[in-house]
Every structure is written in structure tokens, then in C-alpha cells.
Amino acid sequence: MFNRGVVFPVLMIVVSAIILAVIPQFSVPSYGQQDASVGAKFFPTVLAIAQILICIALLIQQRAKKIEAIESEKIFSKMSLFGLCFLITYAVLIHLLGYLVASLIAFTLYLAYLKTKKPSYYLFAYVFVVAIYYLFGHVFVISLPEGVFFRGFYD
Amino acid sequence: MIDYLLGGLGAAFSLSIFPVLVFGVLGGIILGALPGLTATMGVAILLPFTFGMAPIAAMVMLIGVYIGGIYGGSIAAILLKTPGTPASAASVLDGYALTLKGEAARALSISVVASFIGGLISTIVLIAIAPMLAKFALRFSAPEYFALALFGLTIIASVSSNNILKGLLAGTIGLLVSTVGLDPITSVPRFTFGIMDLYNGINVIPVLIGLFAISEALNQLENLNLKTKVAEKFNSKLMSLKDLKNILPTTIKSALLGTSIGAVPGAGADISAFVCYNEAKRASKNPEEFGNGSIKGLAAAESGNNGVTGGSLVPLLTLGVPGDAVSAVLLGALIVQGLTPGPLLFTQNPEIVYGIFSSMLVANIVMLLIGLFGIRFFCQITKVPKLLMIPIIIFLSIVGAYAINNSMFDVGIAIVFGVLGFILGKLKIPTSPILLAIILGPMAETNLRRSLLMYDGSWSFLYERPIALAFIAMAIFSLWSTIRRNKKG
Amino acid sequence: MNKIIKSVIFMAGVLASVSAFSADYPTKNIRLIVPFGAGGGTDSVARAIANSAKDILGTSISVMNRTGGSGAVGMSYGAQQRGDGYTLTVVTREIASLPQMGLMQNDVNDFKLIRMINLDPAVVLVNKDSPFNNINDLITEAKAHPGEVKFASTAAPNFYLMALEKNQGIKLNAIPYNGSSEAIPSVLGGHTAVTMVTPGEAISQLRSGQLKALGVMSKKRISYIPNVPTLIEQGVNVTTGTWRGIAAPKSTPDKIIKTLGKAFDQAMASDNFKHFMTKGAMTIHNMNAVEFTQFVKDDTKSLSTLIQ
Structure with missing residues (x-):
């Protein structure tokens, strides 16, 4: 098994290395724009190097302590994976169908997946969704997503 | 002056003004409690409605929203670990720990009382020495801002005391995220990969929603059991007199700190809450309590963020410059009413100035009452089954991330940071340093480079300017005391 | 509470007037995209003009802040919307400068300009x-x-x-x-x-x-600060400033542009809006679609001499 105390710092070192590779590609300031002696590339470079150093220190610390090496619990359990899928599905649904329809569908899916049979839960869910819709749209006058398919549906 | 103040108080309690004030405070609390909706948004939306109002009523309503909004963010932070605004992120650290212990009611009462004291003291300071504070604020130039940001960044070490290295890693992640977008000095795109949505950088609100709310929802899902409630234990006891005595010194100190931070344009409630939390922890005899439900930590953060409310009106009223986004809208509201914020306002329209002062006093009292009476209702949230609470948090998070800029892109940002926060949680890497770094990173970088431009490339500003030097000394001291504390522990 | 009741009554009034207004535009809410944040100068002008224009058009206009890239994100978003007259965009001087700097994909040619609202010198x-x-x-x-x-x-x-x-x-x-x-x-x-x-x-x-x-930095002195001479008076021939206007996506029918143009003319002439602008020391500068389009072309040219 991988030891996450090792994998993550290594991953961050790789990310920092990629960042360091991207920095030289920043375009040069144009239009006679002056820059400080410490330019646009300075901060990201310092930070990426600092991040590498911190990760190396973490790896050394990990080695010295040798603890938590055997940890069988997975980062993503079945439920949290479901949560992640739910989030993404919900976001895509909102994009396509708009807030109201997407939320009603998503809440129903969620309750069904968890095999809830209490009608009161479903009722609560729908009331909540509609209440938020009303609160944003008509009290705060903030437009919620309309969705690609339903433009004009909510007006 | 007293006459004007009494007149203002009379007006604030009059039948035509008081309901507007209550409406404003209540609206602000609701807005603040919802993630993604901020006090700034609230006052901006309400601004056109004030065009037809009398000047005092208009200002009273907007100020009510402002004060209520800063407090409202903490309710969700304490009960659900989902701070409604960046300013209440520091309240999560101890507030949520108290909720888990079943002491939600106590935490909420401490929060509202500390917010009240913070707001009250800051208003009194505003009334008493606004012009002096303004002079202090004007001495802030790029070197001072840089030093202040540097000092703020040392708090990362303090909020991650279990393992400083892990906190620092979170800090560099946040700082790197904060460099995304057009470079503030030269407008050169950095890490934007041609995506226009990234040109303005990554907005802190979706990051906040992701790191706290969404990652928490994923966490909760993991150990979901069909019957669990949000908090297993619940004790309806409010704070005791002993608690009040305990938190009072910290609260007063934080209120004064918050007022000074608020008086400096560009430094707001988010920075203040963390600085005050840090200071309370540094001064505490038992710093190990912080993060495990310390009432002092909660009180410091709460008093610190509401302490900003009075402070941020200092530059607005004395100089006519807005100290933060909310006071920019207040400035607009005053100008539309035909008033000239700045030194002239005190001589030409003292009734307006004192009307604002007294309405702030009253707004704080209204906030205290709504907060105290509301505790019973707010606490009902902890009795909602988790099964229902999780999707509610997710829905509010997504809607909030969208509403801040009407953009699905920000929803994506929130989800990405939600997953990142979840993974970091598993690795026991603290997430609040990321938030702190995103708030302070641009401030540090921009002002360092601005200073170098002003000083023709010389670094002498670091020791030539007394305020900057003081902050740098404080930064070193803060680091040193954290390290010393860690060695002991 | 009073506010809500008022707005409900108002909404009812709007609905009634919409049904009485038999023309085919507008029949629903109009969105006005503001490419800058809530509470800023552009935002407050947009909210004020929307506030005045909604009664004239008989439909509500909701302001939608879409910030990013010094206005590039919001303006590009606005340019890419359906040209049905229900999505309008506040355009600012950045639409002339950003595309030339390679910081914005869309430019003024992706819009039909409706009216210039204000022009302020520096x-x-x-x-x-x-x-x-x-x-x-x-x-x-x-x-x-x-x-x-x-x-x-x-x-x-x-x-x-x-x-x-x-x-x-x-x-x-x-x-x-x-x-x-x-x-x-x-x-x-x-x-x-x-x-x-x-x-x-x-x-x-x-x-x-x-x-x-x-x-x-204007050709003539401005009324809010009458004692301040222009640069030209002092022998320095430089004028510059900033401007804001309202535009619709390129594909919007000309008929709708005309309807909106007339509505914004009235809105700019309304007491509410004039009052707002005067108090804020901003100058209303109503320019019709043709003049505004020419103006933006000229400004784009003058900016290009600075950028090159």
C-alpha cells in the first residue's frame, strides 16, 4: 500500500516543479509598464521553491517518526465518492436545467439513493428548494442559474 | 456633541426609523448566514431602494445590514462549520468544537455577546477619536501594508500548531493559488492558461465555501447513519456570568484591535478576526485549549470581526474614502443623498454623522437581542437529521458559489477546493491557512513590489518606517512565541 | 416588511402593465450584465439607470454582476448571449482597450451599441x-x-x-x-x-x-468643479477620461435596439437618474447608437497609438 504521508508531499513536489516550469513562460510586461526590481515571476518562484523545501522536510519528518505508516482506511470511502459524484452531477444538472429543476431532481436522487422512505423528508426537501428559490429570486433579486435548456422558463 | 447624539438616539428609536433598522439587521443576519451572500452584496442590492428614503433612514438600513451581516456569518460557522463569510472563518476553529461538545447554545450566546461588545466599543471609539484614527490610517502606505500582511501570515504557524510544517504547506498552497490571475503591478497573466475567468484571480468566497462547507459535507456523508443528528449532544444552557468574566478582557482587547484594523483602508473583518484570535492565543495561559472549544478564542474572533464595523467608517466619515467594499457602497449612499462624506460632513451635517453613530449603537443592541432570542431557533438546526442537513449544505454552497459572481466557473472552483479540503483533512493538514494565505498573499506581494517602486528598488523601507518596523517586530515575536509554545507542548 | 409589501404591489403593477402593453417586446425580465463588482461606480450607475428604465419598459431589469479581467469576463459573456433583447451589457472604456492588449477575445464589433450613458473626464x-x-x-x-x-x-x-x-x-x-x-x-x-x-x-x-x-482633462470645464481650468486652457492639449454605455449582443434585431434606445433616452432624462448623477458628480452624456459606435471606433484608435 502507498503511504499517504509520502505520496502527498511527493505529489506537491511534482506540482511545484510544474509551476517552476510554467513561470518562465509569463509574458513580458508591455505598454511601457514599469515593474519593481522584484517582478511578476519572483513571488511564484519563491513560493514554489519554499513548497518543495517544506515537502522534503515533511518527508524527513515522516521517516524519522515512522508512524501512521500502515493506514488501511482509504481516502475516499464509498459514501464520500457518492458525495463527490452527487456534487458533480448536481453542478452539471444546474448548468443544463437551471437551479429549480436540478435541485428537485438532485434531492430526490439523493434521498432515493439512501433508501429513505419517509414522505416527510421528501416534503421537507421540496419545500426547502422552493423556499431558497423564492428567497434568492424574489427577495434578494439575485438571478439563479437558468440552465441551457430552459432559458426563459423561469421568468 | 451629546445633544446631537441624544437627538440621533431619539431618531433611531422613532417609529419611522426603528423598523427600518430592525429590518436591516435581520436581513443582514440572514444574508451573512448564507454562504456566498455577503454584507457587501446586501448593501449594494438595497442601495437603489434608499434613493427615495430620507438620509438617516437610508444610512440606518444599510448600516443595519452591515452589522447584522458580519455577525450572521458566525451562526452557520458555529453550528455547521460552514462560515457564511470569510470574516467568520476564525470562529469555526472553536465555535464548531463547542457545538460538537453539545454546547451550541453557549457558543452562540458567547458569539453574539462578543460581537455586541466588539461593535459597541468600536462605535464608541469611532465617536470619540475618529479624526485621530484617521491620521493613523493615513500613515499606512505600501511598506506598512506589506509588513501588516507579513505579520498576518505568521498566524498560519499559530493556527496549525499540531504540525507547523503541515500548516506551512497549506500556507504555500494558498499563496500560490493567490498568484493566479493578472499580476497586480504589470497586468501580466500568471497561471491563467488562457482561461479568462482566471484573469481576476481565484475569488476567496468559492474557496471558503469549498474548503469549509463542501469538504465538511463530504466528511459528514462518510459516517452518515440514517438517524444521526447534526450534533449528538445538545445542552440548551447559555453562557454563564463566569464565562462573561472569563472572556471580557480578551473581548475588549479584540474590539480595540479590530477597530484599529478596520480604520486602515484595505484591511477588513477577515484579517481582524484571525489577528485577534492569534493574539488571544498568544496571550493565553492555556493555548492548547484553542481549537478545542476555547471560549476565549471564539470571543476574540467574534469581537474582532465586529470591531471592524466602527473602524471601517473612520476613513469614510473623516476622509471620504471607503475603507472596504461595504463602506464604498455607504459612500455612494451618502453622496446620492447630496452629502459630502469627509471632514465637511461633521461641520455641515452633524445630525447625519451623529445619526449614523447612534444608529450604530442601536443596531448593535438590536443585533444582540435578535441574536439572543434567536438562539433557540438557530439551535433547532442541530436537531435536523444529518441525512437532510448534508444536501442542504451542498445546495446552499453551490448556490452561494454561483451567486457571488453569477458564474458556474466559481461553482467549479468551490467543488475543486471542496475535494482538496476533504483530502487535506484526511492528511491532517489544516485548511484555514489556505484561506488566510489567499486573503493576505496579494496584499503582501502587491505592497512589497509597490514599496520597491516607491523606494527605487531599495529595501530600506523595512526598517526606516516605524509602523512597518513595529509590524515586522510583531511578526518575529509571533513566530518566536509559537515555536517556543510548540517546544513546550 | 413594508419593503416586501411595496415590492409585491409594485410587481403586481408591473404584471398588469405588461399585459396591457400588447407589443411583443419586452414580455419578460431583462438582465443587465455589469462587468464590475457590486458597489463600484459602474455598478451604481447601472443600478440607477436600471431603476429608472424599468418603469419605462414596464418590465423589471435585474442587474447581474459578472466580474473578472478588468471587465473582460462580463463583457465577453454579454457578447455571447442570445440576441433577443433580454440580455444587455454595460460596456465601458475597457472594451476599446482590452482587446488591443490581447486581454479580451470579444470586442466592440460583437455588440450593437444602444446608448452612451456617461462620459467623465479625468x-x-x-x-x-x-x-x-x-x-x-x-x-x-x-x-x-x-x-x-x-x-x-x-x-x-x-x-x-x-x-x-x-x-x-x-x-x-x-x-x-x-x-x-x-x-x-x-x-x-x-x-x-x-x-x-x-x-x-x-x-x-x-x-x-x-x-x-x-x-x-476635458475640452470644456465641468459644472461640478467650475473653478478648475482644463489642461487645454493651461496650454497642454490632452483630453482623456472614461465612459459607460449600454449594448446588446450583435444578433439583436434593430427594432428592439430602437425600443431600448428610446427607453434609455427617457430613463436618462428622468429626474431620479439625473438627481443620482448630479449628486455623484458624474456627467450624463447621452449619445445615440450611431454616434456612440463612431465614438468607440475613434477612442479605440486613440488608445492604439498609446498601446503601440
């Missing part, structure tokens, strides 16, 4: 204790010490300053700030010597005398 401002008393004092100093006079710049690059620098062959030390709310305190605190902002952004400091105006 004012050159210094601290009340500054040794500079007119624009020539500043220019002389800048010539004597090139790159040393500290200028609090509200944006990077700053086209107000570049116009003056190019015309006079001078160079100032431009220190970029995040808009006028940071640049003004910097001059007030004496950390920088001079800044350029619109009159509305500095009106309270001008009225209270904390800041001194060296000159206004």
Missing part, C-alpha cells in the same frame, strides 16, 4: 499641501527629474497618464493601486504626489479641500 489631483499649483508645475518637475514624481495609478497600464506622458514627453513613477479608493488615500497621506481620477471619485476630497485639482 482630473489631475495633488495633496492640498503640494508645491504644484497648476499642470505646468507638474510637467516642469517631471521634466527636471524624469521618473521620480510618484503617481498613484488607478490601473495598470494607466491610459490617463500615458496620454499626458506621450503628449509632453515626460515620465512619471507610476505606482499601480487598486482603483481610486486606494489611490486617493495614498495622495492624502503624502505617499504619492499626484493621481488622476474622475471628478465623482474624488468629489468629497475636492469639496473639503483635502485635494487640489491641477486641471481637468
